[in-house]
Amino acid sequence: MNTPVHGPAKLWRLTAIAAGLLAAGCAFAYTAGWIGGPKLSPQRIIDTFEAQAGHHPGYRKNHAKGLCVTGYFESSGLAAPLSSARVFEQARVPVIGRFAIGGANPATPDTGVPVRSMALQFATDDGQLWRTGMNNPPVLAIGTPEAFYQQVLAMTPDPATGKADPARMQAFFAEHPESAAFRQWAASYKPSDSFASTQYHSINAFRLIDRQGKEQPVRWQVEPQTPYSALPAQVSDTLFLQHDLAQRLSQGPLRWTLRLVLAEPGDPLEDPSKPWPAQRRSIDAGTLVINAVDAPEQGACRDLNFDPLILPTGIQATADPILAARSAAYSESFNRRSRESLNTGVRP
Amino acid sequence: MKPAAFHPFARLLHWLMAVLILAMLFIGVGMVSDLSTRHPLLVELHKATGLLLLLLVLVRIAVRLTVPHPPLPADLPALQRLAAKASHIALYGLMLSMPLLGWAMLSAGGYPRPLQLPAIAPHDLQLYALLRGAHSWAGYLLFATVLVHLGAALMHAWVRRDAVFKSMWPGPLRDSK
Numbered sequence: 001m002n003t004p005v006h007g008p009a010k011l012w013r014l015t016a017i018a019a020g021l022l023a024a025g026c027a028f029a030y031t032a033g034w035i036g037g038p039k040l041s042p043q044r045i046i047d048t049f050e051a052q053a054g055h056h057p058g059y060r061k062n063h064a065k066g067l068c069v070t071g072y073f074e075s076s077g078l079a080a081p082l083s084s085a086r087v088f089e090q091a092r093v094p095v096i097g098r099f100a101i102g103g104a105n106p107a108t109p110d111t112g113v114p115v116r117s118m119a120l121q122f123a124t125d126d127g128q129l130w131r132t133g134m135n136n137p138p139v140l141a142i143g144t145p146e147a148f149y150q151q152v153l154a155m156t157p158d159p160a161t162g163k164a165d166p167a168r169m170q171a172f173f174a175e176h177p178e179s180a181a182f183r184q185w186a187a188s189y190k191p192s193d194s195f196a197s198t199q200y201h202s203i204n205a206f207r208l209i210d211r212q213g214k215e216q217p218v219r220w221q222v223e224p225q226t227p228y229s230a231l232p233a234q235v236s237d238t239l240f241l242q243h244d245l246a247q248r249l250s251q252g253p254l255r256w257t258l259r260l261v262l263a264e265p266g267d268p269l270e271d272p273s274k275p276w277p278a279q280r281r282s283i284d285a286g287t288l289v290i291n292a293v294d295a296p297e298q299g300a301c302r303d304l305n306f307d308p309l310i311l312p313t314g315i316q317a318t319a320d321p322i323l324a325a326r327s328a329a330y331s332e333s334f335n336r337r338s339r340e341s342l343n344t345g346v347r348p
Numbered sequence: 349m350k351p352a353a354f355h356p357f358a359r360l361l362h363w364l365m366a367v368l369i370l371a372m373l374f375i376g377v378g379m380v381s382d383l384s385t386r387h388p389l390l391v392e393l394h395k396a397t398g399l400l401l402l403l404l405v406l407v408r409i410a411v412r413l414t415v416p417h418p419p420l421p422a423d424l425p426a427l428q429r430l431a432a433k434a435s436h437i438a439l440y441g442l443m444l445s446m447p448l449l450g451w452a453m454l455s456a457g458g459y460p461r462p463l464q465l466p467a468i469a470p471h472d473l474q475l476y477a478l479l480r481g482a483h484s485w486a487g488y489l490l491f492a493t494v495l496v497h498l499g500a501a502l503m504h505a506w507v508r509r510d511a512v513f514k515s516m517w518p519g520p521l522r523d524s525k
Binding site: 003004005010013014016017018020021024025027028031032033039040041042043045127128129145302303304305307309310317319321323324325327328329331332334335337338339341342 | 373374377378379380381382383384385386387388391457458459460464471472473474476477478480481491495498499502503506507508509510
């Protein structure tokens with residue numbers, strides 16, 4: 001029965017077993033990114049944000065400064081033929097939202113950066129969730145996570161001025177001709193005086209799936225029903241946009257139209273740096289009504305990760321690499337700030 | 349009378365879960381440091397497989413408790429006997445807790461869950477942090493325990509050359525002994 005091996009044979013076999021276990025351990029460490037060459041990871045992107053803007057425990061690692069709002073979405077029903085998502089037919093869908101400004105420093109003045117964002121969660125009565133994070137520029141300057149990382153590096157603040165080095169930004173744009181549409185937007189951008197009169201874009205393309213399983217690629221945008229008014233040249237209030245929004249909401253609800261822009265064959269679906277032709281057909285999917293500030297930074301939006309891949313049945317992702325990278329990086333940001341909340345208490 | 353080998357169904361469960369658990373550990377640790385287009389696919393696969401493994405471990409615990417299994421070799425030293433018992437308790441505990449921690453952490457983080465499963469923890473950022481950390485550390489511990497288990501199994505097969513490895517052999521057993 002038992003014939004244990006002894007002597008050199010035993011030594012060889014023990015060595016073989018140890019080598020096998022070591023190899024398995026190394027494979028695991030390599031997969032985890034603990035060993036091996038540096039690669040672009042969500043951790044590295046967030047580390048770079050923090051290296052540039054400072055460590056701000058509890059805050060989102062990008063679009064750090066914002067405020068929570070609540071409201072609802074009134075579906076027009078017009079998008080229901082294109083998507084089986086309940087959000088496009090339910091009369092009134094509760095919404096939790098967040099307005100923010102771009103950047104990883106929560107102390108930035110509201111009007112100090114051009115990028116504004118609106119994040120939304122729609123919770124429909126079938127128990128499904130749809131989260132979307134939208135920006136005011138309709139496109140990004142880049143179309144891949146690697147180029148995004150290069151852009152972040154190019155925007156590293158110069159210690160002398162506290163601002164990005166213009167020469168470095170120029171060099172980045174020269175190396176990235178795909179940034180043309182974004183630069184055009186930036187050059188013509190005239191900031192409004194309110195989150196309420198700002199238009200927000202999905203950035204990435206998604207696919208609507210109808211009841212027969214037919215796909216329609218779309219981008220969406222949230223168009224303000226509040227008339228445009230230019231931002232004053234001089235603004236001293238660092239919370240200008242937050243105060244403005246609270247003031248407007250104290251007067252009554254604010255409205256936006258959720259517009260789905262329908263792609264046509266050949267439109268780029270996986271490159272958020274490429275705009276679609278302006279004459280694309282679109283559908284008014286309904287009206288977003290925001291009616292209250294839900295405690296700045298401390299409302300229901302605080303504990304949500306507005307991962308753009310949290311989609312209901314009837315809306316699917318495209319293979320856009322930025323979409324996947326956003327999802328991965330948002331998750332890392334959420335994990336870090338939740339860990340930080342253990343030490344600092346729950347407050348951003 | 350104790351059998352010489354594990355019941356074929358127990359062996360099927362063991363090897364099926366062995367493959368799935370190893371895949372899960374690598375997917376889990378790989379997906380969080382990956383931001384390519386593989387990331388969302390791996391996350392979906394991780395959640396679906398986690399749910400499957402939760403169902404499998406429940407069946408497996410029931411099988412372990414009800415179907416007779418072979419004893420450890422009579423000549424096994426007491427310390428190794430203790431190590432065998434402890435590592436098996438750890439393996440079962442971790443196999444059960446990993447998917448439950450995953451489910452609970454999605455609940456606490458306010459994330460949707462596969463098949464719209466109900467939340468099993470309140471939506472709470474600090475609780476999420478604890479559960480998310482526990483899910484990682486239980487995963488590392490499970491991987492380490494799997495390596496110890498594998499090393500011990502190979503010691504039985506190649507060094508002690510007793511009946512332990514054969515009792516869990518994935519194929520049909522030709523020898524009656």
